[in-house]
Amino acid sequence: MATGGQIDTDILSDEIFDVLCSICRNEGRNTEGEKYCVDCHDYFCVSCVKVHSKVPVLAGHKVLDKSQVKSGTSIGLQRAPAERCDRHSHKHIDMYCKNHDNVGCSTCMAVDHRLCKDTFYIPEFIQNNTYQVESRDIQTKLKEIGKTLEKQADRFKQDKQRLLKRKAEILAFIRKFRQEINDHLDKLEKSSINEIESKVKCLEDKIDDSLKQLQANKSRIRSAYDKLAFTNTNHSEVFVNVKMGEDAANVANKYMEHVKIKSTVEDIEFQPDRTILTQLEQKKTIGTLSEKPLQTADNLFQIKGNQSYNLKVKSDNVSCNIRSACCMEDGTIILVDNNNNKLKRLHSYTYTVTDYCDLPGKPWQVCMINNTQVAVTIPIKKGSSFHFSRKKYENNKQAQN
Known part of the structure; x- marks a missing residue:
């Protein structure tokens, strides 16, 4: 009987080795298993079985003395898998459905495979059916799939880089387009300013001309007034000054009447083109964004298969x-x-020939005209001719138009 501590495993028989404490064996110690857990399907030494019993989840397990285990149970006894279920994390994957060739925990079997007849406890199934797992084949398959996934991951990374590059290009184009809009708005603004400047200059020139005429009339009135203001004994000269003063007054009055008639005050007003702003307000973006499939080798058509068919009829002389x-x-x-x-x-x-039509020459091309007619090209020595043929299929008769 083996005792605690290190022992020489080379001299252990298969039977002794199979009843070693599983916990000690995992830690590199070879200690004989004195207890057997029916639920865990594992052997434990006296010390480790106490630890096993203290775990709340394992406290309800049935633990037997090694002597209570039926003879032959220890030899070749399969341990329950330690892998936990993804859906029910508190359960181990210890069940196998032969109908679906799928493994799972007891809860999975109760929920998804309750109607299946061939469900087994995995250690018992392996022991009773001498089932051999071809791990190397699966490893090879997983390795190949892993390489495929890695290649696809590289493609995804390349797609992401290409997408980010395309994003940068589009953003640069948007900024360029925005600048073009700004430049055009600057031109519109400049044109509007030039129009206002031109209009105001025209009105200013008119006002300046009116001021000049007004100043001329004021000067004549002032001159006439000053001449009459000085007393002059020369009655002839007074007479002349009076008449010139009357003339200056009449000219000034006519000017004022003319000014009053055409004295409509000219002003300027600017009305912005609200349609520009309205159109901009209606736009959510300055362009449209769409998705399009990227043309790659995987998108091209692929030939799934091919087959040969006999197209000869009895009257055919050659192939x-x-x-x-x-x-x-x-x-x-x-x-x-x-x-x-x-x-x-x-x-x-x-794909069998159901009807045919003889032609006066060697045809080259054919195309459909409507649902009953086709056009055929037949080269001749002097040129080419078109033959329009209509087939009356209902009576299997041939006709040419």
Whole structure:
């Protein structure tokens, strides 16, 4: 019997090794297991079984003496998996559903596999069915999948870098576009200012001209008044000054009447184009943003398979040479057989020739005109000719127009 402490494992038999304390063995000590936990399917030494019993979750487990374990139970006894369930973290993954080839905890089996007939406790299933887990194959598969995921992760990183680069380009374009808008608004502002300056200059010139005329009339009135103010014994000269004064007064009165008639005060007023502001207020952005798929090799069409079909009819003299094809609205496929000078109708499901039309030359191209007509090109020595053919399929008769 082994005792506590270090022992030489090379001399241990398989039976003794299988009943070592699992806790001590995990810590590098080889201590004989005196107790067996039915729920844990593990052996414990006297010291470790006390620790086992103090854990609240394990306190309800059934613990037996090693002597109470049936003979042969210790040999080849499978331990319950230690992996915990992702959905029920307090449970271990110790159940297997053979119907779905899926593992889980007892709660998973009760919820998701309650109708399944073949559910087993994993240690018992492995022991009773001599089940062998091909871990190397799974490791190889996981490694390959891991590489695929890593490559995809690199693609995602590249996509993110490309997206961030594209973002920077778009933001730069937005700022450039905004600058273009600002430049155009600056031009509009400058044009408006120039228009105002020009208008005000015109009005200022008119006022200046009016002031000049007014000043001229004032000068004549002042001069006439001053001449009459001085006493002059020369009656002739007085007479002349009176008449000139009357003339100056009449001219001034006419000017004032003219000014009163045309004395409408001219002013300027600016009305902003509110439509510009309204349009800007209606805009949430200065452009539209959309998503488009990135054209990569994965987006290209791929050939899933191919198959050969016999397109010959009894009257064909040589092998078929299909130069062109078109599809009608009803799904009918029209083929151009260049070698046999024929226009052939192909069934869209069985891909068999159901009808044909003989042509006067070697056809090259065919296209649909409507649901009953097709156009065929037939090269001749002097040029090319077009033949419009209409097939009457209901009676399997041939007709050409």
